[in-house]
Amino acid sequence: MTEPVLSIRNLRTVFHTDRETIRAVDGVSFDVxxxxxxxxxxxxxxxxxxxxxxxxxxxxxxxxxxPGSSIRFNGEELTDYTDAQYREIRGSGIGMVFQDxxxxxxxxxxxxxxxxxxxxxxxxxxGEEARxxxxxxxEAVAIPDPPRRLNEYPHEFSGGMRQRAMIAMMLAxxxxxxxxxxxxTALDVTIEAQILELLQELQEERGLSILxxxxxxxxxxxxxxxxxxxYAGEIVESAPVEELFASPTHPYTxxxxxxxxxxxxxxxxxxxxxxxxxTPNEAATYCRFAPxxxxxxxxxxxxxxxxVEVGPEHTAACLLYPEEKSRExxxxxxxxxxxxEGDHE
Amino acid sequence: xxQATQRTEESDEEALIEVRSLEKYYGDDGMFxxxxxxxxxxxxxxxxxxxxxxxxxxxxxxxxxxxxxxVRLEQATAGxxxxxxxxxxxxxxxxxxxxxxxxxxxxxxxxxxxxDRMTVGEIVREPLDxxxxxxxxxxxxxxxxxxxxxxxxxxxYYRYPHQFSGGQRQRVGIARALALEPEFVVxxxxxxxxxxxxxxxxxxxxxxxxxxxxxxYLFIAHDLSVVRHICDRVAVMYLGKIMxxxxxxxxxxxxxxxxxxxxxxxxxxxxxxxxxxxxTLPGTPPSPRDPPTGCQFSTRCPAKIRPDxxxxxxxxxxxxxxxxxxxxxxRTRVELGTIDRVKRxxxxxxxYDDIDETVEELFAGVEQPPVVDxxxxxxxxxxxxxxxxxxxxxxxxxxxxxxxxxRPAHHQLGERGRESYCHRHREEYxxxxxxxxx
Numbered sequence: 001m002t003e004p005v006l007s008i009r010n011l012r013t014v015f016h017t018d019r020e021t022i023r024a025v026d027g028v029s030f031d032v033x034x035x036x037x038x039x040x041x042x043x044x045x046x047x048x049x050x051x052x053x054x055x056x057x058x059x060x061x062x063x064x065x066x067p068g069s070s071i072r073f074n075g076e077e078l079t080d081y082t083d084a085q086y087r088e089i090r091g092s093g094i095g096m097v098f099q100d101x102x103x104x105x106x107x108x109x110x111x112x113x114x115x116x117x118x119x120x121x122x123x124x125x126x127g128e129e130a131r132x133x134x135x136x137x138x139e140a141v142a143i144p145d146p147p148r149r150l151n152e153y154p155h156e157f158s159g160g161m162r163q164r165a166m167i168a169m170m171l172a173x174x175x176x177x178x179x180x181x182x183x184x185t186a187l188d189v190t191i192e193a194q195i196l197e198l199l200q201e202l203q204e205e206r207g208l209s210i211l212x213x214x215x216x217x218x219x220x221x222x223x224x225x226x227x228x229x230x231y232a233g234e235i236v237e238s239a240p241v242e243e244l245f246a247s248p249t250h251p252y253t254x255x256x257x258x259x260x261x262x263x264x265x266x267x268x269x270x271x272x273x274x275x276x277x278x279t280p281n282e283a284a285t286y287c288r289f290a291p292x293x294x295x296x297x298x299x300x301x302x303x304x305x306x307x308v309e310v311g312p313e314h315t316a317a318c319l320l321y322p323e324e325k326s327r328e329x330x331x332x333x334x335x336x337x338x339x340x341e342g343d344h345e
Numbered sequence: 346x347x348q349a350t351q352r353t354e355e356s357d358e359e360a361l362i363e364v365r366s367l368e369k370y371y372g373d374d375g376m377f378x379x380x381x382x383x384x385x386x387x388x389x390x391x392x393x394x395x396x397x398x399x400x401x402x403x404x405x406x407x408x409x410x411x412x413x414x415x416v417r418l419e420q421a422t423a424g425x426x427x428x429x430x431x432x433x434x435x436x437x438x439x440x441x442x443x444x445x446x447x448x449x450x451x452x453x454x455x456x457x458x459x460x461d462r463m464t465v466g467e468i469v470r471e472p473l474d475x476x477x478x479x480x481x482x483x484x485x486x487x488x489x490x491x492x493x494x495x496x497x498x499x500x501x502y503y504r505y506p507h508q509f510s511g512g513q514r515q516r517v518g519i520a521r522a523l524a525l526e527p528e529f530v531v532x533x534x535x536x537x538x539x540x541x542x543x544x545x546x547x548x549x550x551x552x553x554x555x556x557x558x559x560x561x562y563l564f565i566a567h568d569l570s571v572v573r574h575i576c577d578r579v580a581v582m583y584l585g586k587i588m589x590x591x592x593x594x595x596x597x598x599x600x601x602x603x604x605x606x607x608x609x610x611x612x613x614x615x616x617x618x619x620x621x622x623x624x625t626l627p628g629t630p631p632s633p634r635d636p637p638t639g640c641q642f643s644t645r646c647p648a649k650i651r652p653d654x655x656x657x658x659x660x661x662x663x664x665x666x667x668x669x670x671x672x673x674x675x676r677t678r679v680e681l682g683t684i685d686r687v688k689r690x691x692x693x694x695x696x697y698d699d700i701d702e703t704v705e706e707l708f709a710g711v712e713q714p715p716v717v718d719x720x721x722x723x724x725x726x727x728x729x730x731x732x733x734x735x736x737x738x739x740x741x742x743x744x745x746x747x748x749x750x751x752r753p754a755h756h757q758l759g760e761r762g763r764e765s766y767c768h769r770h771r772e773e774y775x776x777x778x779x780x781x782x783x
Contacts, residue, residue, distance in 0.1 A: 043540040145672045188403035190626045193611040218613030241617040259545040261574035270545040
């Protein structure tokens with residue numbers, strides 16, 4: 001088996017405040033294989049965006065990636081990188097598309113200017129050559145009439161068009177890995193469809209690997225090969241997309257899927273999950289979902305659930321599994337796993 | 346039996362609100378002003394007592410403006426809105442104030458629709474103060490009561506909005522809207538800013554409140570799955586016009602209008618095994634300042650009717666023609682700076698008049714029969730000479746069909762009040778499905 005493009009082990013990113021330390025990402029591990037799209041899904045506050053920013057080296061003080069975390073990109077350990085090395089990687093290795101294209105484009109330069117700058121920076125192109133390449137990139141992201149669009153400012157672009165321009169700018173760096181942080185959340189559904197289609201096309205053409213972050217289960221079902229469900233800084237379930245939707249095992253995933261309206265025809269009451277996402281401000285020596293979980297029992301408050309296999313390439317972190325064992329055995333199983341694997345001090 | 350069908354039967358067709366030929370234009374004041382933005386452009390609809398009427402559309406479709414006009418946050422440009430028999434577009438002074446008790450609104454963004462300097466109690470109490478309802482003590486009691494109805498606690502009275510989560514803030518907004526016991530509430534994207542699990546709670550709350558207080562809702566949303574869950578009937582808007590209207594399940598199961606079809610097919614479904622054909626619409630909605638003369642949707646429609654005489658032209662070529670027309674239209678909308686205007690007038694090359702590259706790319710590998718080529722060549726020359734408007738008119742004359750030239754009628758379909766705004770429903774044309782499948 002070939003090595004994954006991106007391999008994350010026990011990533012812990014914390015934010016220090018005067019009163020407490022927020023464990024925004026708390027022991028996250030996953031891989032992204034070449035040409036694969038991996039989704040991270042979760043609600044606000046689950047730590048999915050901080051995961052993306054940690055990979056990109058965009059976590060600033062008071063945030064900190066704790067020692068012991070590992071982010072390997074093509075075999076290189078990114079957590080040891082200096083700022084200069086990171087800039088290199090951000091330029092050519094990893095590209096990122098953010099939620100709000102309005103904020104990611106500079107309003108006082110034309111779109112062409114910004115793409116040409118990226119081309120100059122990363123591929124050493126300039127003048128007419130760079131302009132030609134910029135036009136080709138705008139064509140690649142299906143912006144009509146590119147020669148004219150090149151001379152326009154971001155405010156003259158519509159929301160979907162701006163997101164396309166952002167993608168074009170990122171392609172100028174010719175990355176092999178793409179992080180998309182809610183790239184379609186601010187867009188209308190017909191435009192969202194266009195952007196998703198575009199990303200899939202680009203992935204096929206250029207063999208990109210994608211890490212796709214969203215809160216929308218529909219979008220995940222559409223685009224991802226593998227899904228990680230995040231809750232309060234931890235991955236609670238991980239599975240191939242079809243497996244996850246066909247047989248969700250973690251109570252949180254189940255709740256999340258049932259809370260989507262319109263999955264059943266009208267009428268029926270939506271299932272809700274009581275309570276709110278907690279702020280992870282102390283070490284996880286228990287299940288963070290337990291207070292909201294209808295299946296919770298007393299051990300859930302004392303033992304931290306570890307990932308156990310519940311299906312083909314399918315793991316969940318919940319004391320209800322492995323299902324074939326008795327409750328006591330399961331609790332003991334998780335306790336032993338926690339002691340051997342995790343150092344949740 | 347599902348809740349939705351029950352409600353429809355109870356409401357026995359009696360209309361609480363009748364909207365007729367409603368228009369709302371912006372920027373239509375002054376002789377030299379540019380053409381107005383037609384945010385709502387001739388809307389007719391009835392909202393029945395006790396139902397939840399859904400209004401869906403993309404941003405810029407005019408759905409929020411329509412909602413705001415119904416509660417008189419906007420003054421209609423033309424048309425009538427009759428509420429229980431009274432035309433409310435002409436109400437003034439104390440009549441208007443008195444009527445406002447009947448119609449309230451919940452806004453989309455719970456971050457910006459609550460005053461951060463007032464306590465939650467004061468916010469919910471404000472409408473009662475404004476309308477001088479009862480004594481101080483009674484008002485306070487009413488507020489406490491409202492807070493518990495929407496799932497907040499009495500001690501929240503003294504807290505400030507910033508101490509609450511998004512879902513809780515939206516509950517405050519709902520309590521405020523219900524303070525005066527209105528009959529009609531406009532819900533303007535009430536759950537769009539919330540997480541799925543919070544969203545589900547607010548929707549359930551809205552459903553419970555409707556039953557408890559006999560409310561009539563206008564539910565505005567861009568999220569079609571939420572609408573399907575909560576609404577009895579639904580209208581789909583595009584560029585100020587209602588494209589299709591009907592009972593929710595019927596419309597979702599079997600959309601008739603090409604726009605509704607495309608919109609529904611574009612929703613990403615939470616089912617990875619789903620392989621239903623998706624219609625991806627090209628481009629973006631046109632500028633509401635310069636909408637198409639014919640059907641509002643004609644610039645993106647997958648079922649657009651072709652004019653006579655071009656039956657032999659291939660799909661590919663026709664597609665390129667439509668895209669070329671869109672580019673030329675865009676060119677006519679560009680507002681030139683002074684320097685470019687002077688350059689153009691002096692016959693010197695302006696960067697806005699370069700189109701060769703674009704056309705080359707557009708028609709690369711596409712056959713161009715003489716009937717087409719003649720017009721395209723003429724249009725290209727006009728654009729290069731600095732006359733995009735002339736190019737646009739020529740293309741319209743040559744390739745425009747009934748969809749470009751005439752506004753469709755609202756065709757009645759079936760027995761249950763279904764309406765669709767599309768020329769394809771006329772007998773002489775092929776139906777929508779056949780056209781899309783091609």
